[in-house]
Amino acid sequence: MHRPLPTRIHRLVPRLAVSTHSSATALLFPSPRYTTLYPPSRATVASARLSAFSSHFSSSPPTMASSSQEYDYLVIGIGSGGIASARRAAKHGAKVAAIESKRMGGTCVNVGCVPKKVTWNAAAIAETFKDAKAYGFGNFEQPTFDWPYFKKKRDAFVKRLNGIYENNLNKDQIDHVKGRAKFVGKNEVEVALESGGTQRIKAKKILIATGGRPKVPDIPGAELCIDSDGFFDLEDRPKSIATSGAGYIGVEMSGMLKALGTDVHFFIRGQKLLRTFDPMIQDVVTKEYERQGLHLYKGHQITKVEDIGNGMKRVTYQDMESKKESSLEVECVLFATGRDPEIEDLDVKQLGLELDGRNHIKVDQYQNTNVQDIFAIGDVSNSGFELTPVAIAAGRRLSDRLFGGKSDAHLDYSNIPSVVFAHPEIGSVGLTEPEAREKFGDKVKVYKTEFSGMYFAMMDPEEKQPTAYKIVCVGEEEKVVGLHILGQGSAEILQGFGVAIKMGATKKDFDNCVAIHPVSAEELVTMT
Structure with missing residues (x-):
């Protein structure tokens, strides 16, 4: 996406x-x-x-x-x-x-990439205001954000x-x-x-x-909810929201709203976010969203929504294992549970x-x-x-x-890079580690690292976002068949590495590239 x-x-x-x-x-x-x-x-x-x-x-x-x-x-x-x-x-x-x-x-x-990225930019600026204090800037703790002005532009x-x-x-x-x-x-x-x-x-x-x-599940009160299209029709930022959907759209919109100041209650049917991504990405982004203060309801699904007046909605949700029901009250309910x-x-x-x-x-x-x-x-x-x-x-x-007379023209669907504008950004190209092991067995070798980027050096440990990189290789030549990255700048980093992997790069090719210092991406060409 x-x-x-x-x-x-x-x-x-x-x-x-x-x-x-x-x-x-x-x-x-x-x-x-x-x-x-x-x-x-x-x-x-x-x-x-x-x-x-x-x-x-x-x-x-x-x-x-x-x-x-x-x-x-x-x-x-x-x-x-x-x-x-x-x-x-x-x-x-x-x-x-x-x-x-x-x-x-x-x-x-x-209702997709363009307005989404513009909104993500606003959320990233909000995060920068929060980070500024660690670098010695004052009066940034409570910046104002004019959602109606932003939406109009x-x-x-x-x-x-x-x-x-x-x-x-x-x-x-x-x-x-x-x-x-x-x-x-x-x-x-x-x-x-x-x-x-x-x-x-x-x-x-x-x-x-x-x-x-977008599709919304057939539950009582579905007409009171919005989908990912409706997200861009919001005339003002909701103070509280219940979101549902562990895929990239749900992860992106929940993260943006949290960064802009909304109290986010995030419901997912499984135990991790982004279940189709590499397990490393799933683990790190799930833990990071919890660290940032999103209320993550693992193994739960929304079963009913009611209008209780004064602009509020009561959300009934169920533990998928015990079937126990509970409820909470929010201003808005957003479903990002797939598309038809x-x-x-x-x-x-x-x-x-x-x-x-x-x-x-x-x-x-x-x-x-x-x-x-x-x-x-x-x-x-x-x-x-x-x-x-x-x-x-x-x-x-x-x-x-x-x-055009090009009788064999067609798109090669292998090694297509994609990114998720989460907080932090995520990039992926090629096979996940489980996919590679299923296809190539014991020929797979994995390199990975986790660290905090230099941007967070001035911050207290509990305020640092993670960076996590994984390179999936196959065979004696260690051909790179998968690259999975999470951290600041991942979207921009992945484009160039996507070209290399499409061309058949090996781990040795990565190693032979002189690192740029100090940047997070240098870890991709120095990893052992």
Whole structure:
């Protein structure tokens, strides 16, 4: 879910497009609820480089798809992956149309990576104020934070990105329609237009890039709760909150709220956070969140929520082992318990599209579905990586294959780096230690270290955040097959090491790199 920093936004957004009726805030996690799209026909034209985020954008009026013509390529969902694929196809000379039912830019721009990272930045600044006292600064113990002011500026930033998406569509002469699509034939969709009425669009190839949406468990009082999308609609910071979900979204949002001053009650079904990550990461982040003062309810789940007036809610929760119930009162209840693919309105079953057990569209390594000329990318597919850069890369390679004459173009899904903007940051690429041992047995060798970064040298022991690094190697050459890091700056550190691991780096290659001193990352090239 891994994710975009301000500098990364400059690289990702230009490839995306926005619908003609864009609105404000949008997220960057997985692509949200968006209508379906169809893949374009093959066309061989010299590929052109996509424009940089900083390039000038066309102010020409939006072009609308005409039902009287057939397109080479129809993309359903103008999120990160959809717009990247649509624009690349247009660069190759394909006649492209795109459909979107909500704000352009998908989850990442509107309710994901972008507003999430901006909020994380605010939380990191709050932590810096707290740390300043140890360095001799005074009067920082109780800094004020104006959430409504912050939200207004964050929303305006996202809305500007929505407009950039739309301008990029216009610049590449991609017809786009605001509405919700459903298949009425193998190469045809009907769009319920936002402005009223319907419109049919035909295409030789169709891409489904509709992303996913947050899910909330079916419990009494579910309507009183918010999901990860609703987090960005909060008009003010809640003084107290109950959060649920041990995955990266729950960990990120719980950590941000705690750093900004909210009393956080964090419910997880298991005993550790981030259960799909390396055990070292799970252990250290769980212990650190408890040290920071989040109330962590291990092995518990929320079973009921009631409105008790005065802006408060009563949360009933259950010990999953003993079944004993208890309750607490908070201002807000947030569920970050996973996402469902956005496919209901597409009527994909009448096409015979195969779905997996979680209703994701099955695709092969080339993003092909089981129906010829219909493709799927991003969070709506079963690729296994709900990350914005993954959807973008898969979408571009698909268009290169379909329209750019690159018959073998496809995304290599191995060694994809990802980060969690927790407190502290977490980065991971490659196999976890258990995965490596299952695959390679006794050929696995692990190097790891835990320490406090130099930033915390001036602080009392109980105030120091941990840093933890693990390198997973295989074979006599000690090829690095996994890297897992937790600590300050992990998101930035991982990008460069991700390149090295993708290139097949060994532990000796790490050792041969002269360390930069004094930084935490030097431990990765000096570890014994």
